[in-house]
Amino acid sequence: MNQSKTVAAALLAISLAACGGDNNHASPAPTDPTTPTLPTPETPAPETPTPETPTPEEPTPETPAPVAEVYIDESFDGLTALPAGWSAPAGNRGTVSVRDGSLIIDGRAHSSEMTAVVLPASLQALSNYRIDAQFTIESPNNATRWASVMYRTSGADNARPYDPYYQFAVRVTATASNGTEFAQRKNGQWLVTGTKAFSENIDPAKTYTATVIVHGNRVRQYLDNMLTHDMTLDEAMAKGGVGLQTTGAIMRVDSIKVTQQLTALPDVSKVIAVQDTGTPASMAPTLVQPMSAQTQLAGSGASNALFVIDSSLNLRSESGESLASLAHYFAQADRNTIPVLRIADSATVTALAQFARSNNDLGDVTLLSDNVELLASARRAIPAVRTAVDFSGVSILGNTTQDILQVVSATNRAKAKIAVLPAAMTNRTTVAHLQRLLLTPWAKSTATTPAAAAEVLTTGVNGVIAANAGVYSAVLKQLPANTLLRKPLVTGHRGMPGTTDENTLEGARAAVAAGADAVENDIYMTTDRHLVIMHDDTVTRTTNGTGRIEDMTLAQVKQLKTKPSGLSVPTLQEFFAEFKGRNVSHFIELKSTTAGIVPLLKEELEKAGVRDQVVAISFSGDQLNRMAETLPEISTGFLNSSADAGDVAVNLRNILNGTQLYSSTYNPSFAGLTQATMEAGKHRGTTFWPWTINTENDFYRFYSYGTHGITTDHAYWAKDFPVAISTAATASATIGSPFAAAVDLTTQVGTLSSAFSNQMVVLDGSPAHTVGSDGRVTFTAAGTATVLPGYTHKMGTGTYSYTIFAKPMTVQVGAQ
Incomplete structure (x- = not known):
């Protein structure tokens, strides 16, 4: 690292350290200014004598207020x-x-x-x-x-x-x-x-x-x-x-x-029903359109509108044009975009909090800034509001592990999930790493051509702040149904208990060998302060022993043998050592409610040096709050068993209530999660990690939905799935002859193979052509074409399938 980058990195680290974490677990849950307070009971009034009939000269008495019985x-x-x-x-x-x-x-x-x-x-x-x-x-x-x-x-x-x-x-x-x-x-x-x-x-x-x-x-x-x-x-x-x-x-x-109860309750605060691109692709990136006086949102496909807002709550373009007031924007009953508001100072946060206290719901608003502490203060003042950290102007960030951890740490300290990446980090490898660490990466793009837009889309980002959202929308509309621009991550639930004893090192190895991107395990603390892997709070079900695991020493735990194979109960450190430096994430479930487990996890992470591979998930609000206080740089997931309410807007409001409380991802029982809810949630930066999907058809279905992560006992179901596709940058085609691109496919377990594309998207501006049912393209005119070579894979019996695409390819079309 050169000296200027070292100095800049040090300044960034100081800024992040100043943010700190909030100690929420010892205090009441935050009160959102947009949340209604408990009204005073409608107390019965004392009986009032019937008024005499007024004379014509007397004023008519007011009708007595209704009396609550x-x-x-x-x-x-x-x-x-x-x-x-x-x-x-x-x-x-x-x-x-x-x-x-x-x-x-x-x-x-x-x-x-x-x-x-x-x-x-x-x-x-x-x-x-x-x-x-x-x-x-x-x-x-x-x-x-x-x-x-x-x-x-x-x-x-x-x-x-x-x-x-x-x-x-x-x-x-x-x-x-x-x-x-x-x-x-x-x-x-x-x-x-x-x-x-x-x-x-x-x-x-x-x-x-x-x-x-x-x-x-x-x-x-x-x-x-x-x-x-x-x-x-x-x-x-x-x-x-x-x-x-x-x-x-x-x-x-x-x-x-x-x-x-005499007084009716107000309508439920619902999220905005947003416009979309109409793409058939699964969980395609949300589009954010920066606003100006000339911007036409209708039909652009943008689901979010980006404004700059000042302390007077006036909305401006990024170049300073005056557009409207926030109050005027909120008064538009037919608006169908989510406001993304760029904030620059604490006075604006104070004004927004006051606006919220005046019965304005900011629960479907995203605040954007490059100032981590400002965003964290906004979340403290208005807990319902979302935040997003803008790293797009940070030129010192690259693709090292240190750079990735800085982005994760700053985003979590801002109580955000959305990170707007600089151009240097907008590549498939870094984007995928950030997604494994439960972040929601957005790109910032000035693309004006379909080819440039496709380059960004194929990185797998969750969203794009697009100077021209219409260009992106046009590309997305061309993609076939169940296109996956981002690979769903497969998490081995307790390893791979479908074949090997649960929560064992052998089970974790089996899951990773079958291609699991992550291994989920459950941790408890022994009496002599070691973290050990066990699902239940007792050892009776899974081992040859009995008793509470947190009443045991490490030596006693190591005497146990798992059922039925007689394996050892591992420590968390053994898991860390086994997979350190590999492309594997640890999904650590804080099953124990013991307060000391989070500080001990911090010690173990410092010892192991694997922060770039670790996230924490829990059903316990206390433990999630302790994580935010003690390990704010580690992302967390909110485990829950909520059911589908049958209404996407109600579902989404319930989801946001939970994820905003903990600044977390949403990790529900899969039976309560619908594709429509996930598609709506993506526009808010919410990511979905359902558990535990243990039937093949459900696994294939959620995979085809483009679900962010799937937890299963059977990670091997995905081992032969093609998950990456690459091609040469250029190719040639002959007028009148069907063309398919030679592609290299990589499976979930890393196996390489050669094939030909069986899907092809020809981008606008290419020569005239037709596309056959086999995915091959026949050009009918000469010129230079830009194409996206794709490959469709049928899962299981073929009921469910998905399509992946390579980066854009330039094809020179000429006569034979």
Whole structure:
């Protein structure tokens, strides 16, 4: 490294160090200025005497404000049995009692089947009410058990009593990603479409207030005044009763009040329905159009519009033209692009926060800057807003491991996922490395020709800030269905348990040999501070031993043998040593909730020197927050089990609520993820890493969707997939003769082979031609053509396929 680059790098490092990480895990979850606060209950007013009829000379009195009726107000004082009209369902697994001024719902008899209390049946005729329940959870069978407020319950005479209904559930480990839930029970099955972490785990010595406000087809759920879920309800469940229930724990209820809800809830804040290129390609890059007075967004294919914004919240072009105010832009009801706002100072952040507090939703806005600390401060002030770091002007960045880690570290410190790359880093190798580290790379391009646009697209970037989005849109529209410009990454779940004992070094080797891009493993900490690989918190299921792994020393763990093959339980350091320097990532799941595990992970990473190969994932909100505090340079993934809500906009809002809270990727159970949701999410820089896909057809389906990463027990399913294609830069063709390009294919496991392209995209400006069903091109005129040679691969039985493309090739077409 030369001296000027060394100095510049040092200055950048100082800037990054100044950013630091935020200690969120010891504080309440951030309050977003765009998030509604818990309204004051609509308290019944005292009775007002009927006014006398006014004389003609007297003014007409104002109509008295509607009075909210109190349906239930119960504190259980002096009671030894359930209040009149309350009931315990016949199917309860546990017991219900009233003692010492509290309702006691004891569900410890079963950890998955419920014990409930239902309030008077008269409530079943109601639609609009507010529930405030003061409660706590005691003596849980395990930390995942929960208590809930049920609402819109059906009658006791249904085939399944009280089913369907909704519930607001709170887990003992409320800081987990699914610590609070919005769930529907229907036909004996759960549909959980909203999850959110609370600021602390439930302490049995404290009392909490769960509030449910339901009106029409809308509901808001709060825990201790913190809004956890803002959802839409099924129109078919317009009325219903109220209940309380738990499973695997004691729910102690000190009071409950049910009040008429007179005021309608506002519509759910939804994300923008954006325009798109209309490309058939899977998860094609989003396009960002820098705005000017002459820019025509309609039909450009740009899903994002880039403005410069100042502290007066005026929007300008990057050359300084005045365009509009932010308020005017937001007032356009028909806008179909996401604003990307370039910010330059803290005064602008302050103004944006004030704008948000004035009931303007900034939850579908991206802030762009080259100032890491400014972006981090924006996220602290407005947690719902997205951020993107602009490295495009940083000329010192190249493609070394150090350069890549600087980009990852700065992006994570900015609480962002999007990194706008300099030209030097906009190449397939560096882009793929950043994607393995859970970043969302965007390119910046001034391309004016299809060939130049295709050069950028074939790097695999997730987005392009394009001076001319229309040029990119035209190329993307030419691509065939299921084109993959970026390779889905295959993650071996616990190694490759389809063939080898889970979470063993042998299993990890097998997964990598089968072509896995990453290996997922679960870590716990021994009593003598070593990180070891184990899925469960006990060793009973997977080894010949018994007991909690975190109650053991390393020596004791090393005495264990795995089932059925009798292999050793490895340490994380053994994993690091095995794959150091190889093109393999470690997806480390923080399964343990032990606070000390994250500082120990930091020590182990410093010892091993493998930060460029490591990401962390977790269901635990506490652990994700600890990662942000202790290891802010390491990317994280938000594991969850959220279900599909049946509405892309609702899905996306739920996803953004989770990923913004932790500045993370979205790592859901695959059954709750749809292609449409992923396609919408890509425009926000969200990447999707579903688990665990263990049927071949589902694997092929998600692969053809262009999913960012697929976690599976069977990494070998992809081992023979062609994943890279290359050609000569030039070729020649004869008028009237079918042309196919000679290509070199590389498979998932690195096997090389030669073939001919079976897909061909001829870019605009090329000589006249036809394309046959076999993908060969026949030119009918002479000239210079620019083509994208491609190769289509059919997976499995051929139901699912995908196409990959090489860089643009120049073809000279002449007579024979």
